[in-house]
Amino acid sequence: MTIPRQKLPVTYLLLARRGRISRSIYYHASLLLWCSFYIFYEGLDYFLGTTSTWLIYPLFFWCLYVISAKRLHDVSKSGLWLLLALVPVIGQAYLAWLLLLKRGTPKRNRFGASLEAKIDYLRNDDGIADPTVNGEKWIINDVTKLNPILVGKIARPQSIEEVQELVRNATGPVAAGGGRFSMGGQTASPDCLHLDLRGLNRVLEFSKEQKWIRVQAGIRWCDIQHEVDRHDLSVKIMQSYANFTVGGAMSVNAHGRYMGLGPVILSIRWIRVVMADGSIVRASRTENAEIFFAAIGGYNGIGIIVEAELDLADNVAINRVAKKMTREEYPEFFNQNVRDKKEPVFHNGDMYPPTYTRVRSVTWEHTMEKPTVQTRLMPLQESYPINRYFLWSFTEVPLGRWRREFIIDPLLYFRRKVCWRNYEAGYDVAELEPRSRKDSTYVLLEYFVP
Numbered sequence: 001m002t003i004p005r006q007k008l009p010v011t012y013l014l015l016a017r018r019g020r021i022s023r024s025i026y027y028h029a030s031l032l033l034w035c036s037f038y039i040f041y042e043g044l045d046y047f048l049g050t051t052s053t054w055l056i057y058p059l060f061f062w063c064l065y066v067i068s069a070k071r072l073h074d075v076s077k078s079g080l081w082l083l084l085a086l087v088p089v090i091g092q093a094y095l096a097w098l099l100l101l102k103r104g105t106p107k108r109n110r111f112g113a114s115l116e117a118k119i120d121y122l123r124n125d126d127g128i129a130d131p132t133v134n135g136e137k138w139i140i141n142d143v144t145k146l147n148p149i150l151v152g153k154i155a156r157p158q159s160i161e162e163v164q165e166l167v168r169n170a171t172g173p174v175a176a177g178g179g180r181f182s183m184g185g186q187t188a189s190p191d192c193l194h195l196d197l198r199g200l201n202r203v204l205e206f207s208k209e210q211k212w213i214r215v216q217a218g219i220r221w222c223d224i225q226h227e228v229d230r231h232d233l234s235v236k237i238m239q240s241y242a243n244f245t246v247g248g249a250m251s252v253n254a255h256g257r258y259m260g261l262g263p264v265i266l267s268i269r270w271i272r273v274v275m276a277d278g279s280i281v282r283a284s285r286t287e288n289a290e291i292f293f294a295a296i297g298g299y300n301g302i303g304i305i306v307e308a309e310l311d312l313a314d315n316v317a318i319n320r321v322a323k324k325m326t327r328e329e330y331p332e333f334f335n336q337n338v339r340d341k342k343e344p345v346f347h348n349g350d351m352y353p354p355t356y357t358r359v360r361s362v363t364w365e366h367t368m369e370k371p372t373v374q375t376r377l378m379p380l381q382e383s384y385p386i387n388r389y390f391l392w393s394f395t396e397v398p399l400g401r402w403r404r405e406f407i408i409d410p411l412l413y414f415r416r417k418v419c420w421r422n423y424e425a426g427y428d429v430a431e432l433e434p435r436s437r438k439d440s441t442y443v444l445l446e447y448f449v450p
Contacts, residue, residue, distance in 0.1 A: 014063040016385045020074040029067045073111035074104035121243045122430035124180045127154045140188040142180045145437045149188040158199040160306045168278030176304045178245030211312040217247030217305045234315040234421045237267040241429040253297030259344040265296045272307035319367040322413040330359045352405045373419035378426035387431040
């Protein structure tokens with residue numbers, strides 16, 4: 001399966017000091033920076049005089065510093081090596097070699113992964129050896145790092161037959177997990193055999209004409225998107241973020257923003273479940289229905305989902321329509337413009353804190369217009385500094401919520417946006433990651449109101 005290479009926002013490239021950039025990116029960033037400096041310098045000098053040009057020097061030198069520091073990070077050097085510019089001839093020549101000619105380290109170094117390598121969606125760890133018992137037991141945690149569970153053994157089966165054998169021979173509790181984005185300890189039990197199912201990640205069968213795909217449960221939704229996008233097809237129902245495994249989404253019966261559709265169970269044709277005795281059962285709405293409805297949304301309580309056949313949908317162009325209104329106006333607006341309409345594909349109503357009296361309705365409608373977003377799938381980034389900054393500023397800075405509602409969101413939704421359905425369905429949960437899970441963490445709280 002094809003995993004796209006990283007694409008960097010200009011703001012991160014020119015303003016953020018963290019991370020790495022390759023030689024080619026450094027060349028392009030330097031050219032962009034010097035050309036921009038020339039244009040702004042000449043413009044200020046022409047309209048406001050030479051003195052005004054001093055305004056751009058601080059920003060220019062900061063941008064020059066951060067792209068050079070990130071280039072040094074690529075060769076596993078600290079930004080402090082830029083001080084070699086103060087050493088005549090030898091120091092300056094060596095610094096020029098580091099910046100312009102030396103190849104970056106191909107593998108991950110202390111500053112991050114190489115941008116020349118293909119990047120991937122955020123993954124959880126493989127479990128951590130418990131240091132108190134010399135690695136005889138393992139710690140399994142979910143993405144929040146708030147629910148560490150000491151398990152007896154971790155197994156990573158590569159086939160359904162291995163899963164059956166492991167379950168059949170287990171003498172104690174058995175738990176299964178994938179990406180482990182479910183929070184609250186659902187993916188492990190104390191002293192259990194934990195089955196990491198991410199090795200069951202293959203596409204088994206696919207029909208473009210009938211619009212269905214058969215997959216193993218450890219595959220992620222993003223992998224399915226990359227598989228079917230080239231055939232102009234899309235996942236029919238999934239959650240907003242594409243990192244989760246199919247088995248994990250089925251075990252919690254995840255929902256998304258799809259209009260006219262409900263939770264993921266409505267797109268599942270049938271599943272295969274490994275039962276407690278190691279036997280395998282095929283279940284659907286009409287075949288072993290009690291197992292079908294108990295397994296989906298059952299957190300692997302009656303068995304382990306190992307395979308599924310899913311419905312697909314057309315990958316259509318969608319147009320964003322956003323409108324702000326009062327909370328009292330929203331129900332009537334929703335009934336008249338969204339409910340039971342053919343055009344809406346995605347919809348959400350975002351309520352603004354702290355009073356929750358105003359709502360921004362965001363609907364993505366099927367359109368025949370040409371997409372304004374050039375890429376068909378959401379570009380991936382190793383980090384999302386802009387997203388992290390705004391999440392921090394909206395919640396921690398005075399007037400942060402006010403700025404979001406009255407400044408940032410109006411600017412964000414002012415621009416017309418048309419993209420592919422797969423693009424809007426391909427968010428990366430890494431954009432919600434704090435700088436460090438050791439210092440702080442984020443937890444998803446959902447409240448379902450019948």
